[in-house]
Amino acid sequence: MTAPTTVAHTLVARDLRVDTVTGQPVLNGVSYEIAPGEVLALVGESGSGKTTAGLAALGHFRRGLVHSGGDVSVQPGGAAPVSVLAAGERERRSLRGSTVAYIPQDPAASLNPALRIGRQICEVLETHGYGASAAERSARVVEVLAEVGLPADESYRRRYPHELSGGQQQRVGIAMAFACRPSVVVLDEPTTGLDVTTQTLVLRTVATLTAEHDTAALYITHDLAVVATIAHRVAVLRRGEVVECGSTEEVLRAPSHAYTLELVTAVPHLDGTGAAAPSASGAHVVESVSDGRHAAERHDVASGSGSASASNGDRERPPALSVSDLSVSYGDHRVLHDVALEVRAGECLMLLGESGSGKTTLSQCVAGLGRPHAGTVSVSGSPLAASTQRRTAEQLRAVQYVFQSPYSSLNPRKTIAQSVELPLRTLTDLDAAARRERVTETLERVRLDPALADRLPDELSGGQRQRAAIARGLVTTPDVLLCDEVTSALDVSVQATIVDLLCELRRELGMAMLFVTHNIALARHVADRIAVLRGGEVVESGTVDEVLDSPSHEYTRELLANTPRM
Amino acid sequence: MTATTTRPTLLRRALALPQAKIGLALTTVVVAVALLGPWVGPWLTGHDTTGFAGKPFQSGGIAGTDGLGRDVLTRFLAGGLTLLIYAVLATALGLVLGAALGMVAGYSGGRLDSLIMRGSDVLLSFPQLVFALLAIAMIGPEGWLLVLVIGITHAPRVARVARQSTVAVKDADFIRAARMYALPRRRILLREVLPNITGPLMVELGLRLTYSIGYVASLSFLGLGIQPPTADWGLMINENRIALVVEPWGVLLPVLAIAVLTVGTNLITDSLASAAARSSDATTSHTAKEASA
Structure with a gap:
């Protein structure tokens, strides 16, 4: 895949620094930018700070972390860039969901088990004042469910999350994220808990949606094989620093940094190369x-x-x-x-x-x-x-x-x-x-x-x-x-x-x-x-x-x- | 995780909290008084605990004398030890019994679980003090009975906590690993489960100790615990109640001691509970990290 050739970036992070409350650096000046319709994969092992860097795009820092420098700004559809971190709590909340959406790792934990899925998607629309009337909103619910490849009929919308499979739950999560047509989507390991067959479906859905709606996507993952399937560009994170950033092709085929090379060679391949020595x-x-x-x-x-x-x-x-x-x-x-x-x-x-x-x-x-x-x-x-x-x-x-x-x-x-x-x-x-x-x-x-x-x-x-x-x-x-x-x-x-x-x-x-x-x-x-x-x-x-x-x-x-x- | 230092134990983390230090100081003072009092008292005041020393209400020491003319300070110093011993023994009995029942119930599950837990529910339906009164009324105010009854009434409360914590760890892989080697249930419970539920049990220990002190003192006050002429704080409050206006010292000292002791043990319990909660926070955050790995 090649990156769309657009100069304007929808999401830009500059020299982002985050410390723990005790002063230990978690992010050490991380910068990345994503063009509309582009998928940037943020790759790293556990503790590399990839989730922290991703959540910063939503202006959120987990408990015990403090923002100590740098900025993240979002530029929704040609409008003036908005700094996510400088915005007030209210403004930031209205940005989340409407301009910057988040798809979490565990769909089962992120959906409200007591709400029917149609209602849940509709709630996002209501919160952000999407659509003028209830009829318009429910039309959008039907539309977005179809977009993620789920049946949109009345009986399906009246289901509870526990009545869906893991893959369907994750696609409902994606539908919620895409409901307000956001400019930026942050995906935090959305396929980690899924089977390969379901993973393929989910990845395909994400790829289609981002391409169709010119959405900039930040894909947080540790799985390089998934990166190869979905991302246009890759940023490799290690101990809070971007050690390598470039097009997926470049980074995975010819890694320039020793750490990236180590990661790439560690991935097991179906043909028996990479990872462990061949099993003789x-x-x-x-x-x-x-x-x-x-x-x-x-x-x-x-x-x-x-x-x-x-x-x-x-x-x-x-x-x-x-x-x-x-x-x-x-x-x-x-x-x-x-x-x-x-x-x-x-x-x-x-x-x-x-x-x-x-x-x-x-x-x-x-x-x-x-x-x-x-x-x-x-x-x-x-x-x-x-x-x-x-x-x-x-x-x-x-x-x-x-x-x-x-x-x-x-x-x-x-x-x-x-x-x-x-x-x-x-x-x-x-x-x-x-x-x-x-x-x-x-x-x-x-x-x-x-x-x-x-x-x-x-x-x-x-x-x-x-x-x-x-x-x-x-x-x-x-x-x-x-x-x-x-x-x-x-x-x-x-x-x-x-x-x-x-x-x-x-x-x-x-x-x-x-x-x-x-x-x-x-x-x-x-x-x-x-x-x-x-x-x-x-x-x-x-x-x-x-x-x-x-x-x-x-x-x-x-x-x-x-x-x-x- | 690349931590190279040993994570401090629950006790050490709890003691680092300010309320634990205050609690420990308060408890230590009262315990020291109770432990050393019987020996220091007569030497300090020149009186013994039961002998008559002058007329009623005549001030024979710093704290005066009681209605029978006994020196209050001497009796106060001597009266804490029995209370303390009874409370500690009752707590220990309740904790051991409750933890054992709770762990067996939680680990076995099924019918044994129901049997133990419904049985303890029956015991729980009696207010603790009423149950103690009933037993003492039937058998008589014996020291061992006091310990036994308070201990037994503590057990179901401890058992609930122990059962819940056991259920939380019994499906962990390390328990499965122990089952792989066909370890007998007793050893799995003692070696694998128990070390992992000490946190909540420590909290329970502190809580039950506080209650035990209260119950032993209350029963003595009601005349059903330690019998006169033995010096005892609960008993002293009862005996000197009539002279409260004229001679408040007689009541004040033991009341103060019991209050300080319960506040002290309570503070320690609190700090243990919050230290335990923090460590489980750390565990959850780690699990979350693991999940996102």
Whole structure:
């Protein structure tokens, strides 16, 4: 995409400086300008100040932050520029919504659950005195709903937010923002919580609307792949400073700043470049082989039917993890339906699914944290009880789980060493000194400085915490490691190092890994095989190459098509 | 987050607040009086607590004597210890019992939860003092009974707080991780849950202590707590009530002490509560940051 060639800018920020009340700089002289119809992406990792810089366009600073210099001005449609920061509170309030609109990250939290959506959009119009009569306003509601691609009939407008899906909620949010035909829209990670298919729809809506109405858009995000899809220009923010700014093409193809380069290379690609080192599948990984019997009996056994390269020894050994006929239901709702999977030692199976596909339920069943289920889960041939309470110490040792968010998986009141030591205390009879030694050893293995062992989780960064959580999983040298969305709570550059680490560890330790994720772009980096889960059923499975290069199921093709690429 | 300093504990953060310092000072003064009084008193005034020392209303010390001619100051100095011990024991009992029940109820959920919480609702429907009066009227004014009854009536109130805080943390991933290793429930509650709910429990501790002091003093005043001739602040207020106009010291000193003590513990409780609220603010803001990451 190329930027529209307009000289006048709708939104201009000059040398914006924001400090915390204690005097720590958050923004260190940030400048950006956006032309009408242009989308500027503000990219940065957590703590870079990108949200602060975006909210400044609305004249809003979060609690604990003070504006200490610079200015932001808006020039609505050829009129004289208005300084957002110099305006009084009243004036600023009338600017917000009518001239500068905001689309927040979580649509579910930003819509009033007690108001029908038609009413909610109408309220924005009333507040800003849009339209002369009620009839005109409701006509505009119908119009704007159509613009964002939602049905605009009476019954739809009378729905409550909880009656809509996440993507629809976000589009209602967009409709509210565009209702008064603003000159500037600030979008704060509007697609972060959405599935790729929905994300594509939302991004398309935003792109169309900004282009049609000559709206200047400030798109705050950490996702460079999304940036490549939607933005004309990119400003990369790091520690409150714009380190690089230019057209999307320039910045992403040929980054001039070292930090941008680091960010760009950290992004995983579908073709296996970027991010982690390629997963050297040929060298170490024991290629999977379908157990003839299983494949014959069940079409949905997720094993690489095409790879016959394994030796007979592998063929006879039971798979490290095998799941068959697994069904789970909550009341009448079936979350999992006759799922079957196999993961062999040293192999990584990626379990791919969007929200609601049942992927977390599946991994929790394997871990023994789930609800009672039908079917069997067995590790190295021995079936596991549904609850950890009824599993033997050996079985507990064999299966380990790494949780999604390292912010909640470590007890905030325990030191790293205490958390990592926990499995050893309960599953082995090692004495304190031996346990300590194992903990240190494992921390070194996950490249975490053992000097951090006596710190509390609060004092560590997200990546360090996730390493500690992985260490807890590895300390008992498991046969099967379950990784549940382990990268999704982390920054891009940290994600890459964690994925790298997991690949290396799998090779070093030869364990089986079930990598649960929604991010298909990671496939070539971590996995040997993929199983695609949808609505509780495995719809497609096979080796990474098979699935990515020639997907057989419609759903997989759709997922691949909707995954943003750089 | 790149913080390298250990975050100060709740207690330390609470004590940094000005009201905590005032509260602590007030409490310390009264506690010191109560603890040291029994030994310092006779030495200071030359009287013992129960002996007769002259005629009624004759001024025998700085604070005069009571209706029976006993030196008020000596009795005042001696009368705080029992009150304090009873109040602390009752609070401890209530807190331990309530926290245990609340954590079990919150963590288990389901039928056990309903059983414990509805049971405590029944207990909650009696005003605390009425319940205590009932028990004492039936069994008699015994010290252990006082502690037991006040402790038991505290328990459901503490249990509610403990249950709510437990429910808030029980689905956290670190609890799941502990369940992964098949830790027995008792150990999950003590090692994983308890350290994460100390904030609200500390607040509850301060609050219940304040109430305990009030109840022990009230029951003594009503003649159902500590029995004469033992020196006790609550009892002294009752005994000297008749001489209030002539000899206000007899009542004033114990009233003042009880008031200062309750205000002191209350201030400490307040600061604990606001420190706990601030730390949960910090947690929420962090969660928000994480979500926007």
